[in-house]
Amino acid sequence: MITNKHNYLCPGEAEYSGVPHNYVLITEKHQLLDKRTWDKFVEVFTEDSDDSDVGWRCEFWGKMMRGACLTYRYHATDELYSVLDYAVRKLLKAQREDGRFSTYSEKMQFNGWDLWGRKYVLTGMMHFIDICKDEDLKSQILEAICRHADYIVKRIGEGSGQKSILTTSHYWLCLNSCTILEPFVDLYKRTGNSSYLEFAKYIIGLGGCAGGNLIDLAILDEISPYEYPVNKAYEMMSFFEGVLAYYEVTGEEKYLDAVVKFVERVNETDVTIIGCSGCTHELFDNSVVKQTEYSDVQMQETCVTVTWMRVLARLHLLTGRVEYIDRIEKSAFNALYGSINTKNEKGFTHIDGGIILDPVIFDSYSPLYNNRRGITTGGYMKFRTGGFYGCCACIGSAGTGIFPLISTLRSEKGIVINEALEGIVKTKTPLGYNLTLNAVTDYPVGEKYTLALFLDKDESFEIKVRIPEWCDEAVVTVGGEIKKAYPGYVTITRTWSDGDTVELELPHHLKSHHLNGKTAYTYGPIVLARDEMKEGKKVDSDFIPTEHNAYNVIDAADGEMLRIMLECEGEDVLLTDYASCGKYWTNKNAKVSVWLNAK
Numbered sequence: 001m002i003t004n005k006h007n008y009l010c011p012g013e014a015e016y017s018g019v020p021h022n023y024v025l026i027t028e029k030h031q032l033l034d035k036r037t038w039d040k041f042v043e044v045f046t047e048d049s050d051d052s053d054v055g056w057r058c059e060f061w062g063k064m065m066r067g068a069c070l071t072y073r074y075h076a077t078d079e080l081y082s083v084l085d086y087a088v089r090k091l092l093k094a095q096r097e098d099g100r101f102s103t104y105s106e107k108m109q110f111n112g113w114d115l116w117g118r119k120y121v122l123t124g125m126m127h128f129i130d131i132c133k134d135e136d137l138k139s140q141i142l143e144a145i146c147r148h149a150d151y152i153v154k155r156i157g158e159g160s161g162q163k164s165i166l167t168t169s170h171y172w173l174c175l176n177s178c179t180i181l182e183p184f185v186d187l188y189k190r191t192g193n194s195s196y197l198e199f200a201k202y203i204i205g206l207g208g209c210a211g212g213n214l215i216d217l218a219i220l221d222e223i224s225p226y227e228y229p230v231n232k233a234y235e236m237m238s239f240f241e242g243v244l245a246y247y248e249v250t251g252e253e254k255y256l257d258a259v260v261k262f263v264e265r266v267n268e269t270d271v272t273i274i275g276c277s278g279c280t281h282e283l284f285d286n287s288v289v290k291q292t293e294y295s296d297v298q299m300q301e302t303c304v305t306v307t308w309m310r311v312l313a314r315l316h317l318l319t320g321r322v323e324y325i326d327r328i329e330k331s332a333f334n335a336l337y338g339s340i341n342t343k344n345e346k347g348f349t350h351i352d353g354g355i356i357l358d359p360v361i362f363d364s365y366s367p368l369y370n371n372r373r374g375i376t377t378g379g380y381m382k383f384r385t386g387g388f389y390g391c392c393a394c395i396g397s398a399g400t401g402i403f404p405l406i407s408t409l410r411s412e413k414g415i416v417i418n419e420a421l422e423g424i425v426k427t428k429t430p431l432g433y434n435l436t437l438n439a440v441t442d443y444p445v446g447e448k449y450t451l452a453l454f455l456d457k458d459e460s461f462e463i464k465v466r467i468p469e470w471c472d473e474a475v476v477t478v479g480g481e482i483k484k485a486y487p488g489y490v491t492i493t494r495t496w497s498d499g500d501t502v503e504l505e506l507p508h509h510l511k512s513h514h515l516n517g518k519t520a521y522t523y524g525p526i527v528l529a530r531d532e533m534k535e536g537k538k539v540d541s542d543f544i545p546t547e548h549n550a551y552n553v554i555d556a557a558d559g560e561m562l563r564i565m566l567e568c569e570g571e572d573v574l575l576t577d578y579a580s581c582g583k584y585w586t587n588k589n590a591k592v593s594v595w596l597n598a599k
Contacts, residue, residue, distance in 0.1 A: 001189075002248045005320035006409040006416050009427055011131060012076030016423030019444075019561060020332075020404045023340055024075050027397045030344070030361040032068045032080060038087040040383050045094040048105040049384060050112065054170075057381045058103040058117020060394050061091060065124030067397030072131050074404045081131070088128050088137070091121075092144055099147035110156065110168045115177040121148060122183035126190065142190065149187055152180075153199050165203060166210040173209040173230045181208075181242030185249055197249065204246055204255075208239045215243060218262040219254060224269040225262065226284035233270070233277045233284045234303040241311050248318065256318075263311060267327065273513065273520050273594060274338065274527050274578060275331030276300040276366060277308065282378070291368050292516040292595040298376050300366035302392035305335040306399035313406050316418075322488050325406065325418045326469040332403040333444055333561075334527045337579035339363040339396060341374075342559055345585040349380045349388075356586070357388060362396030367582070368594045369518070370540040374585025408437070413493075414462035420449040420504065430461045444525050445562050449504040453496050460495040465504060468525060470511075477503040510551050510564065512598075519598035521549075521575055526562055528575040532591040533584060535574050539593040544569040551575075559583065 015021070031037065041061035044050070049057050065087065072080050095101055101121040104114045125145045132138045156165050168177040181203045188196035207213025211229025214236065225236060240262050247255035270277040270284045272291040279290040282301040309331050316324035341347075344359045357377060364378030379391025407419035414430055420443040429435045433456045441449040451465075467474045467485045474485040478492055479500070492502065508524040521528040530539040534557075543566075550567040557563060560580040566573045573596075582592035 002251055002318065004317045006317050006411050008073065008317075008405050009408060009410060009425065011073045013427045014074065014404065014408055014423060014425045016404055016407070016421040018422050019337065020400070020407070020419075020421060021075075021423070023337060023400045024071060024404065026340065026342065027361055027400050028071065028075070028080060030341075030359075031393070032064070032071060032397060033083050035083060035086060037064075037389070038083070038090065040385075040387060040389065042087070042090045042094055043383065043385065044103045045091065045101055047384065048103065048108065050103040050114070050117070051105050051108045054108075054112035055103075055381050056113040056116065056379060056391065057383070057389075058113060059120045059379075059391065060381075060389055061087070062117075062120025062122070062124030063391070063394040064397065066120075066127045067395060067399075067401055069124075069127035069131050070401030070405060071397050072401075074401055076131075081133070084128060084131075085134075085137070088125070088141065091125075092140060095144055095148070099151040101144075101148050110163055112169055112171065113176060115152070115156075115165070115168050115180050118148065118152060119180040119183055121145070122180070122187060126183060126186050129190070145187065146191065146193070149184065149196060149199075153195050157199070157202055166206060172232045172235055173211040175209040175214075175230050175232060175235045175239060178203050178206070178208045179235055179238040179242060181239065182245045185242065185245040189249060200242075200246055200249075204243070208236075208243075214239065215255070215258045218258040218265070221261045221265065224265045224284075224286070226270060226286050228284075231284040233282055234301065234307050236284070237266070237304070237307045237311050241307075241314060244311070244314055244318070259311075259315065263315065266308075271308070271327070272300065272368065273522070274300065274334040274366060274368065275308070275327065276302075276305045276335040278304055279368070289516070292518045294369050295367075295371070298365040298378070300335060300368065301378055302336070302339045302362055302364055302366070302399075303378065303395050305331050305339070305366075306395045306402075309336070309399050309402055313402050316406065317409075320411070320416075322466055323469065325466055326487075328403065328406060329419065329468065329525050330527075332399065333525050334578050335366055336396070336399045336403070338366055338373075338581070339392070340400075340579075341583075341585075343583045343585075345374060345583065347374045347377050347585055349377045351380055360390060360393040362393045363585070364390060364392035367592060370591055370593050372585065372588070372590050373582040373592070411462070411464070415464070416489075417451065417463065417465045419466070420444075420506070429455065429459050431459055433457055433459060443506065445508075445523075445556075447506050447508055449506065451502040451504075453498070453500045453502075455496060455498050458495055458497050460493070462491060462493045463496075463502065464489045464491050465502065468506065470522070470524060471506045471508075473507045475505040477505075510549050510566075512545075512549055515595070518595040520594050520596065521564075521566070523562060523564065527578040527594060528562070528564060529578040529581045529592050529594045530573065530596060531576060531581040532589050533587065534576060534581070539591050540597055542597045542599055543571075543573050544599045545573070
């Protein structure tokens, strides 16, 4: 079994302030603490709800339970735990006599999104086991999901009377079904039951889809994922997370090699400036090149953003490589936080004639050139008893939960500071003594970060501090000693005493990025954009900035992290953080642009 180089803190050990913490609170309030939503998600398992439209209501409960449990690991409140305990116990009662948790009838099973939904039941339940305080309940859950998994193992495979997993869906060459790989590996870790590992090995041998072996394609590294036999971004990344889990159990290096090469190819060809993929619906499509184009279809799916963050986080924990954190930061501050419905706006769906829908907390798609947010609800599904939900609304809390979780980690040698977030961490030193870390900063907009250490007794250990890849002028001060620092980790090993501090300066500059005749601007980790409602003018209009991109940082308005006035010939142009732009979904004059017509 491969062990991680970095590990999460224990639940509740960190409490930050500012943007990441506020978004956790918003998500809890408007989604995770709502028992009525959980009731709807359980209800679909008590009826064959997905038979008639071969739907994916089956994914909602497990997908949101995973995000809720990750949220709890950061923000461990009794209120949230109580709601999750309620939702788990309610779903346990919906298990069928034959062991299935399914929204498909026996006649319609192993079709459409059935295995995908069963995957998410396993995933959600095992994430809850990790935070569960009741040993009896843990045992009940494990027994229930083993029965659920045994039903699948008995019927899916290449044996007599079994159905090949590559014939279990008419969607995406069965890639969606093959993503069940990851929770089966996890279940093997928990039980030691070899049948679960054998089932995982069976999926690995098939390579993930009916059109070709995706693992072999990744290892060969001759083509990019958008050129694979199937190019559905979310499901493909989910499958490769399962491949990584398989490596963690078996130690077979080729599977780590496959995941690393896949991730690098995606980053090279399909991750846009805001940290998401897919400029054609939810598909890998060489988005790095296509991102500047106007599109009248949905693009940059939130499910893709969060799954990208999840794969990167898992790779980072395993390898300790800093570049994965750089990429998570880009996705979080821009694509993810831009998708949060801070104005509680109603949304739309192209289904049912483009009707207006009640608000959900996460938007499904993110525009990059001259378009609006909230134009449609990804994964839209109605419930028999009224109401609806969508895939992206369910997955968002996994992203808002992961980002603060990954920010401060533990290693064998000490502490890893991945994100300069303000707040307090109460944890243990490598020798097991109490350690409090008090961070003061105005990052990501500001440049200064001060970390004060409070210890029971002096101790020698290591603190690693990340210097972001966009910053090449950083300065670190420890014990009065000032040193220049460069992108990557600064490792500080010394005997720490109560009251010691680490000070970090991360100079920010406005940077311009040019592609296909258009220009985008970033300021530190923040992507900037024009907003039609903020400016009162068309965001695709031409402008001529000064030769050296002169600008002024001005007071931010409500809901903004950053507001910049770019000096131009004639009228200046207002740029604000992309995450705050386009929040009035139903207003036709709420267009935003990241890629601009700067001459």
